[in-house]
Amino acid sequence: MKQNTVVTLAAMKARGEKISQLTCYDYTTARIIDQTGINMILVGDSLGMTMQGYADTLPVTLEEMIIYGRSVARGCQQTFVVLDMPFMSYQVSPQQALENAGRMMKETGVDAVKLEGGREVCDQIRAITAAGIPVCAHIGMTPQSYHTFGGFKVQGKGEDGAARLLADAMAVQEAGAFAVVLECVPPKLAALVTKKLTIITIGIGAGAGCDGQVLVYQDMLGMNGDQIPKFVHCFAQLGQAMTEAFQDYDSQVKAGTFPTAQQTYAKSDCEDEVLARLEENVQTETVKFCSVV
Numbered sequence: 001m002k003q004n005t006v007v008t009l010a011a012m013k014a015r016g017e018k019i020s021q022l023t024c025y026d027y028t029t030a031r032i033i034d035q036t037g038i039n040m041i042l043v044g045d046s047l048g049m050t051m052q053g054y055a056d057t058l059p060v061t062l063e064e065m066i067i068y069g070r071s072v073a074r075g076c077q078q079t080f081v082v083l084d085m086p087f088m089s090y091q092v093s094p095q096q097a098l099e100n101a102g103r104m105m106k107e108t109g110v111d112a113v114k115l116e117g118g119r120e121v122c123d124q125i126r127a128i129t130a131a132g133i134p135v136c137a138h139i140g141m142t143p144q145s146y147h148t149f150g151g152f153k154v155q156g157k158g159e160d161g162a163a164r165l166l167a168d169a170m171a172v173q174e175a176g177a178f179a180v181v182l183e184c185v186p187p188k189l190a191a192l193v194t195k196k197l198t199i200i201t202i203g204i205g206a207g208a209g210c211d212g213q214v215l216v217y218q219d220m221l222g223m224n225g226d227q228i229p230k231f232v233h234c235f236a237q238l239g240q241a242m243t244e245a246f247q248d249y250d251s252q253v254k255a256g257t258f259p260t261a262q263q264t265y266a267k268s269d270c271e272d273e274v275l276a277r278l279e280e281n282v283q284t285e286t287v288k289f290c291s292v293v
């Protein structure tokens, strides 16, 4: 069993320990994250933007999520992996949600699925969890519904908005979710939700009062240029480091300074006499070869 499970994550909340989560979409990065002590990975449908270059998450398909989820799951020995259910893979009915969540678990090896919504998706959460599949809910600013919000905006504002968000949080817990993502939620409200719930809350743009935090890894590594959401801190400037490395490679290839003897198989190189014989015979040999063909 992994070091991180639904049971150990719940125990972390009970002990007041913070939970760390990052998005991840590929095997190589998953292996690196898996060795760091980070508790959870989210294979988010944000991959529509970060890996596929779409403007939003809506075009991402179930098949694509399965491919990315499987690659990440193969890289994780200890980190708990959650796979996002893409737009229209669960909204239609609890039956549709269960069938697709089942496929995602069966065909990838992830540990849980995530879906967006509050009270309106509780029947879906009940159907999936009844089949033994852990579900992480996602409320607040839910990117699959950004057309309804009129853009990516803070949710849970005002007394009504706050009451609705708290009701959604209580409802997804009651339906059986083991965790809930709170995205772009006022910090005091997120802290209150966290206090009221027994399940773990994972915040993104929701302040420090949540049980855990999640960030998109390209954002926190500084790979997105100047497009940095307010809630992101860049823990490294890999975008700059990658640009410099790519430029250096380009210059060295063009200048003939890469590869050097160190990067070639010099020990198994051809004898000079063999090369000389080859060079001498090349025309005759080529003619012989061509006539055989």
Ligand code: KIV
Residues within 6 Å of the ligand: 023, 042, 043, 044, 045, 046, 047, 084, 138, 181, 183, 204, 214, 216
């Ligand atoms: O898809 C995603 O990466 C997400 C996070 C932003 C929470 O849902």
